[in-house]
Every structure is written in structure tokens, then in C-alpha cells.
Amino acid sequence: MAATNDSRFQYEMFLLTGIPGQEGAYLWLSIPFCLIYAISIVGNLFIVFIIKTNPSLHEPMYIFLSMLAFTDLGLSITTMLTTLGIFFLNSREISLDACFAQVFFIHTLECIESSVLVLMAFDRLLAIRDPLRYASVLTLQRLAKMWLVCVLRGVVVMFPFPFLLKRFRYCRENILTHSYCIHGEVMTLACADITANNIYGLYITLLTEGLDSLLIFLSYVIILKTVLSITSKAECLTALNTCVSHLCAVLVFYTPLIGLTLLHRFGKSSSLLQILLGYVYLMFPPLMNPIVYSVKSKHLRAKILRIFVN
Template sequence: MVFNWTTSHPSTFILVGIPGLEDFHLWISIPFCSIYVLSILGNGILLVVIKTEPSLHEPMYLFLAMLAFADLVISTTAVPKILCNFWFRDQTIHINACLAQLFLIHCLTTMESGFMLAMAFDRYIAICNPLRHSAILTNQAISMMGLSVVIRGAVLLGPHPFLLQQLPYCKTNIISHTYCEFMALVKLACVDTTVIRAYGLFVIFLTGGLDFILIILSYILILRAVFSLPSKEARIKSLGTCSSHACVMLVFYTPAFFSFFSHRFGHVDPHIHILIANVYLLFPPMMNPIIYGVRTPGIRQRALHILARKPV
């Protein structure tokens, strides 16, 4: 297929999908669609369970509800357009829709990182200062922390669409990706993008990078407190309260950092990089409710009760 190129300010972009694997798009769509359905069901049930179960109205699960809502929006922002591309070869996306998709994906993944930091802070207080846990993490404090994470993401990621909209794309309007991604658009520009790239790096460090450092620091303090406990049973019980969060953190940050470093500094084959980028986008929203559902009896029992309920 040939695309005519006549302007440096396109009204539409072309999403290629996964370069080199175009003949397999229909097959790739099967796990993508399955993961999307599981993500919607899992996070939807998780939100209902947390809302309807009073025993789960605790800081950890309220932050988890915020994470689940962000997962729902991210999945719905990206996956339907990806599936339209794979199923119907609908590769065209209007520039405004592209920039809106880019903003929502990057903004909400930034918020997810912030919610995980808030969950790590909750675990730190619960283990290192348990007597003051309820006094420190009041409903007002939880609301303020959640609002701060949302504002941080919106303020830091807000300039991205406006900066990208001003760039001249005189090379091509073909995006070698399944969705609109910041660096994928920056690479299409035919002007010096050093400042924009530097701002992107600054935002990543100030959000995901700083969050990850603080999470690691909190876990160092948690482990120090846990291993100072007198009995083995107490140590195991304390570590067990952190295991779900640790699994969710690994599922989120591992593909995120791989995608980030390979996009900017590595020489990874395009189809490998884009597959990893899609894993980063699709896998955590599916796994988060599964991890917490399996490891949290209150969530698991309530979810099974909802699923087993017969319609009236």
C-alpha cells in the first residue's frame, strides 16, 4: 500500500501495527482481544468488590481501586483501535484522536506509577509504624494523595500533545506502532527535537523513575523492620502483606523500563520492541486483579459471590 505525502502538518496518521508481522495480525489479535476482555472483567469486578465490601475500605484497597480505574481507561483507550487495525485494516487515525490517545495512555500510566508508590507508602506505614496507620492514612489523606497523583500526571503530561502538534512531520505520517506513542511521533519530525526529548526524559524521571526509587527505598525500610521482628511467623506474615504489591510492581515496571531503554538507547528489532510495548500496555491491567484476587481472601470470596449470583 502506498501513501501519498504532501504536507508537513498531516490531519491523519497511519498506524502500521507490528512491522514485519503484518501477516500475523489476525492471529495476534486473538490474545490481544482475550487480554482486553479479561482486563475489563477483572478490573470491573475489582471495583465493584471494593465498593460493596466494607472490610476492603482500607487505604491499600482504595489505592488499588484507583489503579483498577486507570487500567480500565488505558485498555479502552488503546485496544479497540489496535483490534480495528488487526481485524479490518483500519490504520488511519486523526491527529486529534492520536494526540488524545497519546496523552491518556502516558498520563494514566504515570498515574498508575503514582498509585503504586502510594500503595508502597501504605505498606511502609502498616509495617514500620502500625499503631499510627489509621491516624496517618485517613480518608482525607488518601483522597489528597490520589488527587496529587492525578494532578501530577495531568500537569506534566499536558504539554505533550501541544508540543507534538506544532512539529512538522515532513518525513512521513506513517507510525510504526500499534498506538500513538510519544517517541514514535517525535522520530517522525524533521526538525531538531532535542528539547522535546529532554522534556520527555525529565517527565519520565520525575514520575516513573522517582516513584520506582522511592518504592525501592520503602521496601528497604520495610525489610529492615521485618527482619528485626522476633519470630519467624511474624516475619512471614508481614512479608505476605507486601507480596501482592511486589508482584504488581514487577509486572508493571519490568516491561516499562525495557520499552523505555530500548526505544531511546537500544538497538532492538522493531517488532520485538513494539511487542514489548504492547505487553507493557496490556499485561498489567489483566494481571493486577488476578494477583490481588488470588492472594486476598476478601477480594476472592466476594468476587466469586458476585460471579455466582444468579440473575433475578
């Protein structure tokens, strides 16, 4: 105990957390977690494969969907090893450097996904408000540049996180609430003033997810205004129906993100709700997005059914 109160003491690893109190059932719990990861990885790979191999799907909406699927695939792989390691092998240890690397990849991919959701909102806005210019504005060259900007934005704004964490000494309790490392929690274990990390983390959250959610909201305000001006009820419903999949993706991504952020700042530490929401936060979007788009997109669904029928 004395060592943990000595600022000269430095932990060499953190301990990740599965589901407290359910250690005896970890082997059984590993089955649904394996299924979720398998469906997420196979589903997103399948979406990318279908879009890549079908020239008829080389349209902006589907290219944005392949960007989303690629990002979700990265999120699943980034958290899979530590999560399944806990439930399969009860392996909770993660080195500091591995933890900091995971922080970078999780937050970078999270930022990229948020950016792609903004692009998909712009895609729907342009398709509904100005359909005649849709193809001329969203050319393949511009789509490639948009994807590059999304990736660079995520890498640049999240790049300082590992270095901001690495400069600290960690001499408090080294137990993390989740089965993965995120910046907002790791920094609280440091034996130092974390004001700079707090300010930078808040600034980046507002600059990325905060700004992105505002842009998506404004896009849908304009979309709704445009749709309501359509006199034909059938055309109005058709236009709204093209937005359902994207709205589901937005809700699935932002709802647990906002909830977990609020719990980390104002909730009880290590609460069961916080732990469960942590799994939903990173596992639910990669699982649900390929399912929702496969069901709602008529052309994508037809291509998938053709593969299995033939």
C-alpha cells in the same frame, strides 16, 4: 518521494503498526487480543465493584487497589480501539489530533499508575513499620486527597505533550512502530529540531517514573529492614506476604516500561522485540493486576467467591 523530503509537506495522519509480517493472521490474532482486553476491563471493573459494594473492604489497602484498577481500566480503553481496529479491520490510519490526544491519555494514566504504586508502597511501609498509627494516618479524607494529587500530577506534567507535538510539521515517514501513539516515537517523525521535546520528555520521565521507582525501592529497603528485625519467623513471613501482590504490580509495570524506553533510545527501530514489548508495556499490567490481587488477597478472594457461590 520528493514530497517526503520537502519540509512544506505535512502528513494528515500516521500509520499504526500491528505485527509486521503477520498481516494474513490478523483475524486469528484478534482473538487473544480481544480476550486480553475483555479480561482486563471486566477484571478491573469487578475489582472496583467488589470494593465499592463491600464496606468491610473500605480500608486503605483496598481503596488504593481500586485506584489502581480504575487507572488500569483507563489504560485498556485508551489503547483498545486502535489496537483492535488494526487486527479486526486492518485500519492503521490515525489522524494527528487523535494521535496527540492518545499520547496525552496514555502518558497521564501511566503517570497516575506510577503514583498509585508509590502510595501502595507507603501503605505497606506504614502497615508494617507503624501499625498502631496506620488507621489514624490513612483516613478516608487523606486517601481522597492523595488520589486527587495523583490525578492532578499526571494531568499537569503530561498536558504539554500534545502541544509540543502539534507545533511540528510531519514530513518524514509517517509509520509508527506500535498500535498506539506515544510521545517518544511520534516526535522522531517531525521535520524539526526536537531537542526541547527530548529534554522535557527525559525530565518528566525522571521526575515521575524515575522518582517513583526510587521511592518504592527506598520503601522496601525500610520494610525489609523492619521485617528482619522481627524475631518470630512466622510473623516475618506474614509481613512479607502482604507485600507480594504489590511487588508483582511494580515489576509488571516498571520492567516493560524500562525495557521499552531503552529500546526506543538505543535499540534497532521497528524491531520485533520492541513491537512485542510495546504490547506487554500497556496490556500486561491491566491484565495481571486484578488476577494477582484476587489470588493473593484473602479477603478480596472470599468476597469474589461468595458472589459466584451464592
